Amino acid sequence: MRLSRLHRAHSARSSARSQLYPPGSQFSRGTAVVVSNAHPCGASLHSPSPSVKSMRVFHRRKGSGQSSAPGAPSISDASPLLARANSGESYETSDEFLARVVLQADVAPAAEEAEEGNAAGAAEFDPAVGDTGTSRPDIAMLATFLLFIFPAIGGLLFGYDIGATSGALTGLKGVHAGVSWAGSNLTPLQTGLVASGSLYGALVGSTAVLLRGNAIGRRQELALAALLYIGGSVCTYFSNDFASLVLSRGLYGLGIGVAMHVAPIYIAETAPPSVRGALVGAKEAFIVAGILLGYSSSYLLSGVDAGWRIGYAVATPLAGILLAGVALWVPESPRYTLLTAEMDGADVNADARLTAAQDLAKLRGLKSYSGADANDPAWRALASEMRETEAGAQVARANTLSIGEFFSQVLRGEGADSSNGGANIRATRSALKIGLGLMLFQQITGQPSVLYYASDILSSAGFSGGGVAQLVAVGLGLFKLLATASSLPFIDSAGRRPLLLLGVGGLTGALVLLGFAAYSMSSGVTTLVGMPVAYASVGALLLYVASYQISFGPISWLIVGEVFPLASRNAALACATLTNFGSNAVVALVLPAVQSSLGESGTYFLFATFAVAAWLFIQSSVPETKGKTLEEIERELGGEGQ
Template identity: 40%
Template sequence: MVAFLSPASAVVGAVCLGGGSPDSRCGRRPPCGGRGGLFGRRVATRAATAAATATAASRQTATTMATGSDTPNADAADPRLQASGGGGGGSADNDAPPPSRFPLWLPAFVTAAAGGLLFGYDIGSVSGVVRVLSSPATAAAGAGSPFGSLTSLGALSAAQLGAVASASLAGALASSAAMFRYGDDLGRRKEMALAGAAYLTGTALQAAAPSVGVLLAGRLVYGLGIGLAMHAGPLYIAETAPARLRGLLVSAKEAAIVAGILGGYLAGAAFQPDWRTIFAVAAAVEVPFAASAALGWVPETPRWLLLRAAALEGGQAGQPDAAGTAERVAALRAAAVSAVAKLEGLAPADAHPRVDAMATAVADTCLDASGRVARASISSLYADPASQAALAVGLGCVVLQQITGQPSVLYYANQLFEAAGFGFAAAVGLGAWKLLVTGVAAAYADKAGRRPLLLVGTAGMTVALVALAAGFWGVDGGGAAAAAAGGGAATLTGARQTVVLGSILLYVGAYQLGFGPVTWLLLSELFPLRVRSAAISTGVLVNFGTNFVVTAAFESGRQTLGSGGLFAVFAALCGASVAFVAAKVPETKGLSLEEIEAQLQGESGADERQALMGDDGRRER
């Protein structure tokens, strides 16, 4: 987890300057002279293509005349960077650091994925902690550990145990809701730094809690970190990963969550009954995660920097400090060029065309009629065709992944494996199986594509749910029979048990192949730049909310319909999911974020925009 701390990748990131309302793509190269040309409204793509070509030729000519060399010198030919201190007195490139031999998109991914791993660790570890705190014989544990001198909390009541298990969810919901309004103001890297701080604070409170109240406060603060990390992570990865690897990396973040769950199970087994140490182990990942984001060891996303520049310029037009604003806009644009160069291991001169393409997308899609970047709102999510199409697909997948029974099947998995005598080995084995299949999904997301993975995954879930319904049919019968069974799983023997256990493994594998990783991948790439942060926040809220509803309604549904009837309902919903994916979900593999937006809008200029992004535009960010 700390590989990205090596000197080769410890690069100071761009400093976020100025105010305004950002998102994620941005920055078109301005004409020489005049403020109004930097982020023009709806620039024609043919004209932009010609301008980009002419700018490159002009830079090459100017460099040759000034130096007698054909080597590009971006700063010498770029009056914007001269105005902000980059030019004059010789070649700026001679003073600039050489391009990184190790592109920073990988350390950037590791940093964002660490936030997901810590979320998964909480899921896996809290089950072991609750088991310890539920027993008077183990709740007093702690002697001989670093926390042995702390007061024992004793065995907790059922209500207290429920609060310990669910308090982090409440914190995650709160921070996710806050990011709808403030996510674009913070930026992706700062949000991850805040997540790291919340993780560390929550872990300290949990591990050293002298009372149940402090323990619950720690759980709540840790949950704030979960919400921040789950919001910022997909955004950061999508906006820093090469298009050809975006599916792999965003899906691999889901693998990091699963790895965290497995790590939590293992820590619970290794340190039981010392529940304080189980919590404290998370600091081994939290420290490098927080430091990498807070200290700038990885850069801010270039799209966010450029959109912030656009917001700054639009919001300050005509104000007395216009000159100061122009300097800050130039600095943000230079930071975006630097970020692209570091992320891809390029020379600054080679990063300019990438930034130009991102800038044109911001000018085309993010500015209103007055030249300002409009702040995202609930209404703006429904205001244009691209947002509407993305909402239907993205949030549809979020809802379907929950109402097709994922929380309920996992509940039965734990119950059934324990009843079969596997106990802890079952939890570890199931976690390893999930990690293996998620790794396969991540590896093939950019090869097979999003749609095939979703179609195969949802079809496999449907088959598994039909088999589960058959295996449970008539066992508890619903109504009084199911109520009499209480909260435990129905008793299964012989062939039924074999069918059900095999079906659970098929269901979990199919879920991790499709809905598990691909839903978050689609959320990170489908929404237009101007509403992407707010849309991810909405997706996180809907995910946690529907998970809560399904979990809360599970037991009453089981008692009413019986386990077999409940799984039959889930199977029908999963069959509908197959039809939804086939009819609604677009294929986005290999496309840049800008091309995906053009596809959702149904614009005919996608080919022209691709030409602006370079000869191999589908491999640009």
């Protein structure tokens, strides 16, 4: 009976393999191959990542009883990525192992388990629900950390610019400016251009990736952001007049726009679903850490002649780390590889499938295949994840839209009711409503205004004086970082919606309290809620900061990285980034007029009204996404499976 089961299992495996990879094909069994350094397509977007070199390892097939044998024929640039060498060989390369176990998904274990009556093991993969017979392995901590840290550095450099600019403006207007065209000669308009130069650069960068983001890929986009950061910081250091300083700030801002577009996409597409929320939320913590680092450098350089130059130049080595990480480790997103792969007839190019499998294995920390057990839960989970990723990419390829189609069909709703691509259009429209709404409310619920008044609030409580003010700014930055870090463990346990609703409710209350405190001060009232008004204002300020950092701060960027369908993710997230920076620019532009018209208390009450609208929007429109794959989220937003 046992021999019969094994024979049937072997026959089933051989039959499945022969259908997928017939004799003589790239992945046919019993070949020994070596992968060349060059991709067959030359400088292609889908070139294998640096991990390919580490995969050129021969290992024994289970039960072959033979040792590894080098000397297999190499592959020329014009040859396919894999080629059959000697049909009589019994050795299996790492690439063949991936093709058999991950891409083909060896059916022998499932066949034997079915014979024993194990229904879970025999369950077939359904792209709509996932692989019900696969247990999730432990997270590979090092690989997960690496896929996160380099995109997060892109966010840190954004935050650093905010903190460094606050000190640079003080330095440029002071006696330590170090240049003749600054100091007392710097006008308010010039000060505003220096402060907002990177913001307008970010708007241009966001527009550029809207138009061309899908053409360069996630990995190359991270590298581009690093190069723009380096160019902007170096040019700022060597600026010899006001015009060159503003242009250099704009160049750095281009890097911000690119980085803030690709970072949430890359982390969301490559992270394991169980920790995706914490990782994208941690990117916000890196932005806040960057602000704190910028404040700290400003404090340390406050008495140095032309210290603002050094402050901006500190970004250069940090951007160099990002560039080195992309060059040495960061693989391409497997979802992007499969989305943009060349087609062999109706099927995805085999080399692209193998490259995607290699990169996914690297992202999950499965780097050594020598002697690997195909029945190991980690490999079975990888095979399940690869199949769902391929299924999602297949749907996305069929529904990929040009920029013109994106605006006509998605924004105007054309084709949303059609059977061909209608679900994708509905999903994108729903996701845009969620993403653009969160980006807008993130900016119009008072963050710029509250931080604008922070120095006045702290001064009224006795924290005044130049050095004390800068130390307090550092302390406020540290408080923001701690508040953000405290929310991270709950993003994937409590969920996105509860934290959003709790945080926005808290900042609404804080804005109301700040409004009453400001009104009380202007009216000569000295106490509020049983304490001095100044202390009540400080308490409300801290409540606002903490509430923002557990809600809009980390979770808005997380959700916009999750909800957009793969087919339109690049364009849709670029629209969200544009909304974020655009609304930020508008708030900065109209805020002085609003403050002049409504006063400090009226401004707080206006933002409290917006916060109430934000809470209602979240309650009615923002779904829970914790623990779901990106493909599951896309299906739900498209109205499938409801």
